[in-house]
Amino acid sequence: MTRPHLVTGARLQYDEVREEHVLLVPEGAVRLNPTAAAVLELCDGERSLDEIVDTLSARYEGSDLREDVEGLVDGLTQKGLVVDAAA
Amino acid sequence: MRQPRPFTLIAELSYQCPLHCPYCSNPLDIGAEKYRRELETEHWIRTFREARALGVLQLALSGGEPMLRRDLVELCEGSRDAGLYSSLITAGTLFTRERAEALKLAGLDHVQISIQSPNAEENDRIAGNRSFEKKIAAARFAKELDFPLTINCVLHRQNLDRIAELLDLALDLGAQRLELANTQYYGWAVPNQEALMPSWEQLRRAEEAVQHFRERVGPKVDVLWVLPDFYEELPKPCMGGWARTAMVVAPNGDVLPCQAASTIPGLEFANVREHPLEWIWSESDAFARFRGTDWMQEPCRTCPLGRQEMDFGGCRCQALRLTGDAAATDPVCRFSPHHDRVVSIRESAQTDEFVYRTIKRPVRI
Numbered sequence: 001m002t003r004p005h006l007v008t009g010a011r012l013q014y015d016e017v018r019e020e021h022v023l024l025v026p027e028g029a030v031r032l033n034p035t036a037a038a039v040l041e042l043c044d045g046e047r048s049l050d051e052i053v054d055t056l057s058a059r060y061e062g063s064d065l066r067e068d069v070e071g072l073v074d075g076l077t078q079k080g081l082v083v084d085a086a087a
Numbered sequence: 088m089r090q091p092r093p094f095t096l097i098a099e100l101s102y103q104c105p106l107h108c109p110y111c112s113n114p115l116d117i118g119a120e121k122y123r124r125e126l127e128t129e130h131w132i133r134t135f136r137e138a139r140a141l142g143v144l145q146l147a148l149s150g151g152e153p154m155l156r157r158d159l160v161e162l163c164e165g166s167r168d169a170g171l172y173s174s175l176i177t178a179g180t181l182f183t184r185e186r187a188e189a190l191k192l193a194g195l196d197h198v199q200i201s202i203q204s205p206n207a208e209e210n211d212r213i214a215g216n217r218s219f220e221k222k223i224a225a226a227r228f229a230k231e232l233d234f235p236l237t238i239n240c241v242l243h244r245q246n247l248d249r250i251a252e253l254l255d256l257a258l259d260l261g262a263q264r265l266e267l268a269n270t271q272y273y274g275w276a277v278p279n280q281e282a283l284m285p286s287w288e289q290l291r292r293a294e295e296a297v298q299h300f301r302e303r304v305g306p307k308v309d310v311l312w313v314l315p316d317f318y319e320e321l322p323k324p325c326m327g328g329w330a331r332t333a334m335v336v337a338p339n340g341d342v343l344p345c346q347a348a349s350t351i352p353g354l355e356f357a358n359v360r361e362h363p364l365e366w367i368w369s370e371s372d373a374f375a376r377f378r379g380t381d382w383m384q385e386p387c388r389t390c391p392l393g394r395q396e397m398d399f400g401g402c403r404c405q406a407l408r409l410t411g412d413a414a415a416t417d418p419v420c421r422f423s424p425h426h427d428r429v430v431s432i433r434e435s436a437q438t439d440e441f442v443y444r445t446i447k448r449p450v451r452i
Contacts, residue, residue, distance in 0.1 A: 008263065009197050009235025011172060017092065017142045024172040026197040026235050026264060029094070029144050080263070080306030 003085040004052070004073050005045030010081055012040055025081060039069050040076075045085030049073065090369050091378075092142030095333040096135070096171075097149055097346070100162070101125055102338050104152040106178050107215030107443035108203065110241050110276040110283055112346045113151065118446045125338045128158040130359055132165035134336060137364035139169045143334075146171040148195075151338070154181040160193045167194030174199055176239075179225030180218045187228045198229040199237040199266070204245075205252040213245060215443045226260040237264040242293070243283035244437070250293040254300040258308055265308055267297065269315035273347035273404050278442040281435060290318060317433055321394065322401025322417035329377040329399060334368060342367045344374055347404040351413045377403055377414070384414055386422040 006012070011024045012032075021037035023030040032040065038059070042052045049069065056065045076082040102117040116122075126134075135146065146166050153159060154177055166173040175190065179200040187198075202222055203213035210219040229236045238257045240246070246253075250267070257265040269290075270276050270283045297312045316323060326333050326345045335343045341356040342364070348354060357371040368374055376382065380395045387400045400406070401417020409418045410425045418425040 007235070008233060011196065013144075013170065013172075015142075015144065017140065022144065024144060024196075026172075026199070026237055027095075027145060027147070027174055029172075078306060080309050 001049055001073060001077060001082075001084050003045055003048055004043040004077070004082050005085045006040065006043055007081050007083050012037065023076075023081065030076075030081070035065070035068060036072050039072050040082075043073070043082060091328075091331045093138070093332060093334050093368060094143060094327075095145045095147065096138040096143045097147045097333060097335040098131065098134070098153075098162075099149050099151060099335060099337050099346075100131070100153040100156045100159075102151040102446060103155045104150055104178065104444070104446075105155075105180055105216055106152070106203075106218060107445060108201075108213060108241070108275070109215075109279040109441035109443055110243060110270045110274070111444040112271070112274040112276075113444070114274060114347070114349050115278070116349075117151075117444075122337065122339050126336075126340045126359070128161050128165075130340060131158075131162055132169075134359050134364060135162075135165050135169040135171055137359075138334075139171055141365055141368055144172055146173045147176050148173060149176040152178055152181065154186070159186075160189050163190055163193035163195045172196050174237075177201070177225070178214070178218065179222040180216075182221075182225035182228060184228045184231075187225075187232050187234075191232045191234065195234070197237065198234045199239050200226050200229065201239045201241070202253070202256070203240070205240075205249050205256040209246060209249070213441075215441075223260070226262070230261045235264075236260065236262045237266055238262040239266040239268060241268045241270055242285070243270045244285045244289065245282065245439070247285050247289040247293050250296045251300075254296060254308075254310070257310075258304060262308060265310045267293075267310065267312045269313060271316065271402075273350065273402075273408075275442070275444045277408070280432065281438045282441055284317065284432065284435065284437070285315070287318060287433075290314065316402070316405070316419050317429055319419055320421040321392075322398045322419040324398045325402035325405075325417075329403060330368070330374040331378070331399070334364075334374075342371070342373070344377070345404065348373060350404055351407055382414055384416070386420075386424075387416045391422065 013022055015022050021032040053066045053069050102122050173195050174197040176199045204210040207219040211217050330344045335346050340358040340360045355372040357367040403413045406415040406417050407413035409428045416423040418429050
């Protein structure tokens with residue numbers, strides 16, 4: 001995975017009713033914790049995985065988020081919800 | 088008990104449809120007077136807003152054929168403004184390039200096109216109308232406009248042997264999802280049961296083909312395959328459990344817990360013209376009747392597998408049809424005293440003759 005982006009038709013949204021972030025996909029939704037939502041907001045097909053990790057690590061005061069980011073992106077790639085813009 | 092929040096609203100915009108599929112999930116009495124008076128644009132848009140406030144995220148614009156509604160563009164805008172994720176559930180025959188563009192601009196999120204068979208001639212025979220070429224063209228328009236595309240095919244004895252062709256067609260069309268929906272026996276599938284019920288051997292081969300395809304193609308095409316009820320020994324949580332995740336609004340505004348709920352005698356359906364959706368969801372008779380587990384009888388009440396909160400007793404409409412009691416355990420369950428009826432239906436006589444869906448005359452069975 002070099003430049004992740006959301007698959008066609010996937011939409012990030014904040015659900016005011018349940019007070020949580022969701023990734024809406026055809027006929028489904030994935031509930032997201034705030035970190036996951038922050039990662040997916042950066043999956044724009046332009047940033048590399050390294051850039052996403054750096055941006056978030058800086059935002060969260062230097063904590064290393066590489067494992068979290070990679071785990072999330074891998075999981076959603078397996079499900080076909082994140083794809084590689086470079087592929 | 089804390090009230091569950093609905094996730095999906097199925098908006099049956101109209102029961103009119105150019106196709107005549109013999110397994111249609113619409114009621115057999117779609118031609119009845121009570122369905123003639125369809126909701127107005129503003130009723131639907133208000134319903135979408137109320138649904139979002141209740142927790143709904145997914146909107147299925149369904150039917151009949153939803154593209155027969157002249158206000159479909161306005162309805163898509165209403166859905167977008169309400170913050171819903173909208174899916175158009177269409178037969179595809181009216182999905183021209185021009186209308187597809189208008190729907191895209193209006194914020195429609197996803198297109199699901201039904202195909203009756205990957206073989207043109209067979210497709211047209213099952214649909215009861217010449218439609219295959221238009222469906223293929225529709226799928227290509229959807230892709231050109233960058234809609235996520237789902238191909239849906241209802242499976243049964245007449246088309247299950249073509250599953251490998253169907254998988255290849257979905258791949259060729261660039262579908263992101265392929266919904267292989269084994270026929271459920273309500274609506275028009277009931278009088279067609281003998282023409283539709285597959286053999287175990289057909290299902291086994293189909294499942295194998297799906298497995299091979301998944302290994303070959305990977306997550307690029309998400310193939311949804313669920314073994315049909317009648318070949319299971321334990322029931323499925325129909326609709327995710329009665330009044331737990333979904334609600335269906337009929338063309339006339341009646342709100343139902345599932346598409347087939349109107350077959351259950353004595354259930355009263357509230358209408359969005361007269362009541363707020365919130366009240367209908369939490370208070371109305373039809374939703375309260377089988378919600379949760381308190382209504383359950385034996386053997387569900389003391390389920391030896393403790394599955395009350397997993398399958399919610401299965402399908403109420405199936406229980407009614409096969410036992411005469413909508414509150415009975417779904418006879419798909421091997422603990423049901425009526426399970427032998429499911430077994431005998433699997434082995435029942437077979438025909439290739441269809442009773443085609445029609446809105447012209449009410450069908451009685």
